[in-house]
Amino acid sequence: MATITATASASPYARIGGMAVLRQITDRFYDLMETDPAYGVLRAMHAPDLGPMRESLTQFLAGWSGGPRDWWEANPGKCMVSLHGPYAIGRETAAQWAEAMRRAIADVAPADREIADALAGVLERMALNMARG
Ligand code: HEM
Numbered sequence: 001m002a003t004i005t006a007t008a009s010a011s012p013y014a015r016i017g018g019m020a021v022l023r024q025i026t027d028r029f030y031d032l033m034e035t036d037p038a039y040g041v042l043r044a045m046h047a048p049d050l051g052p053m054r055e056s057l058t059q060f061l062a063g064w065s066g067g068p069r070d071w072w073e074a075n076p077g078k079c080m081v082s083l084h085g086p087y088a089i090g091r092e093t094a095a096q097w098a099e100a101m102r103r104a105i106a107d108v109a110p111a112d113r114e115i116a117d118a119l120a121g122v123l124e125r126m127a128l129n130m131a132r133g
Contacts, residue, residue, distance in 0.1 A: 011066030015115040019062055021108060026058040029104035042096045045087060065119070084130045094131035098124035 016022065030050045033039045046053060059071035060080065072078075102120045110116040 012115055012119065013062060013065040013067035015112045016065060016110050016119060017112075018067065019058070021110050022061045022065070022067075023054075023058045024108045025101075025104050025110075026054055026061065028107050029057070029101055030054055032100045032103055036100075039096050039100055042093055042100070045093070080126070081130055089130050089132065091128070091131045094127045098127040101127070 013022075030053060033043050033046070034050065056071065059068075059074075063069035063071050098120075101123050105116050105120045
């Protein structure tokens with residue numbers, strides 16, 4: 001009983017495995033984007049060097065899931081959806097983003113399957129919300 005209570009009250013950040021696991025997920029996500037031709041359109045939208053994105057997305061996911069908030073401190077008042085306003089994101093591209101992220105999470109296979117599935121689901125909704133048209 002005590003264990004269940006502790007698990008239920010832990011932040012998603014702690015449950016997923018903290019910074020180390022978020023970094024693995026982000027790295028796997030951009031590795032897939034770089035190597036799988038299915039994500040060619042998505043890849044082409046990004047800068048040639050994905051290094052800064054690997055850092056940025058890891059930090060964003062950390063703060064967003066209840067961990068260190070460095071990304072917010074570096075980007076005060078920024079909204080992730082508005083930040084994507086300048087990009088022509090259609091439904092198909094958004095679905096590719098969500099699929100690559102779902103695969104990355106599955107490949108890293110965090111021990112807490114419930115929070116891993118929830119993360120994939122919420123990120124999919126966020127990505128689809130960025131699509132126009
Ligand atoms: C819907 C599909 C998406 C597309 C097509 C997309 C595309 C992009 C592009 C083109 C950039 C600029 C990257 C560069 O200059 O190399 C970017 C930045 C970024 N995206 Fe996305 N994105 C999507 C969804 C998301 C989602 C759902 C998240 C968060 C969970 C996210 C997090 C970020 C972050 C953290 C940055 C860097 C912003 C910064 O720190 O300045 N993106 N995205």
